[in-house]
Amino acid sequence: MADPMHQFQIQKIVELPTVTVFGQAIDLSITNSVAAMLLAATLVVVFYAAASAKMAVIPGRLQTVGEMLYGLVDGLADSIMGHEGKKFLPFVFTLFIFVLFMNLQGMFLVFTATSQLAVTLTLGLLVILTVVAVGVIKNGFKFFKLFAPSGVPWPLYFLLVPIEILSFLIRPVTLALRLFGNMLGGHVVLKIFAGFVIALGGLGLVGILGAVVALGSVVALTALEFMVAFLQAFVFAVLACVYLNDVVHLDSH
Amino acid sequence: MDASAAKYIGAGLAMLGMIGAGIGLGVMFGNYFQGALRNPTAAAQERPMLFLGMALTEALGIFALVVAILILNG
Numbered sequence A: 001m002a003d004p005m006h007q008f009q010i011q012k013i014v015e016l017p018t019v020t021v022f023g024q025a026i027d028l029s030i031t032n033s034v035a036a037m038l039l040a041a042t043l044v045v046v047f048y049a050a051a052s053a054k055m056a057v058i059p060g061r062l063q064t065v066g067e068m069l070y071g072l073v074d075g076l077a078d079s080i081m082g083h084e085g086k087k088f089l090p091f092v093f094t095l096f097i098f099v100l101f102m103n104l105q106g107m108f109l110v111f112t113a114t115s116q117l118a119v120t121l122t123l124g125l126l127v128i129l130t131v132v133a134v135g136v137i138k139n140g141f142k143f144f145k146l147f148a149p150s151g152v153p154w155p156l157y158f159l160l161v162p163i164e165i166l167s168f169l170i171r172p173v174t175l176a177l178r179l180f181g182n183m184l185g186g187h188v189v190l191k192i193f194a195g196f197v198i199a200l201g202g203l204g205l206v207g208i209l210g211a212v213v214a215l216g217s218v219v220a221l222t223a224l225e226f227m228v229a230f231l232q233a234f235v236f237a238v239l240a241c242v243y244l245n246d247v248v249h250l251d252s253h
Numbered sequence B: 001m002d003a004s005a006a007k008y009i010g011a012g013l014a015m016l017g018m019i020g021a022g023i024g025l026g027v028m029f030g031n032y033f034q035g036a037l038r039n040p041t042a043a044a045q046e047r048p049m050l051f052l053g054m055a056l057t058e059a060l061g062i063f064a065l066v067v068a069i070l071i072l073n074g
Helices: A032-051 A061-108 A119-149 A155-167 A169-202 A204-248 B003-014 B017-038 B044-072
Strands: A012-013 A020-021 A024-027
Touching: A020 A169, A020 B003, A020 B044, A032 A061, A032 A119, A061 A169, A061 A204, A061 B044, A119 A155, A119 A204, A155 A169, A169 B044, A204 B044, B003 B044, B017 B044
Parallel strands: none
Antiparallel strands: A020 A024
């Protein structure tokens, strides 16, 4: 059976020179991961350019899809952050649509950018650094109240503050690992079941029966993967909203 | 026993953590549907919280996967 992990290997497409920034060597080569991200970003721009090209009160098909995705994130930010959500909508929507297009593109092409831990961890760190920046700018020194919830007897703080700090620091890690794990797991399962079809198909009549079952599972799993691709992008946006809400509405914490 | 065999067994055992995530997801979605079918008008506004809970529960299962991958490749 072919190696199911082969699809996640990084390959260089265009060789570019290595530059050194602050003593760190950075390879600027365009790998398949970079190409996938560039393609996803281009597709987002092309899609929304096409969707908003002929704007009408009664939307066409493309415009409806574009408005649906926008409305989804808009409603989400509004329901979690309230009135303040409007300010962070561009950030959350960009995250959502970028992750969504990377996930979906992985379902059609060979490489999924979000199955690389480096990509998802960058997105996770981006979210948490934004949360810290917004928290400090908005609340100043009171930002640290995030780690000391009000309404508990003071001796509990010795236990509670370390736990809160730890749970804050683990957030980017879980954000990154969730997306990475879901994409990695899903695509490995797809490839393994596809391998079953070929391996069982060569085993005669009984094998072909098994291969048909395996093929049916591949079809069902592909449908499931499309749902997971959407759901994980949505969950990423939900969690970004929830973490932002923590610092935006610090008083009600 | 061969060291690589122990590695595979260890990775398989690490994946047992998925049991907890599976039970948790089942309990959560079950309870959500119980509530949603009793009061369908309130179901839509609780859906973000459902996905939030799903994400947090699932993260624990993903940790098991990561540990298994670390054991396999470490």
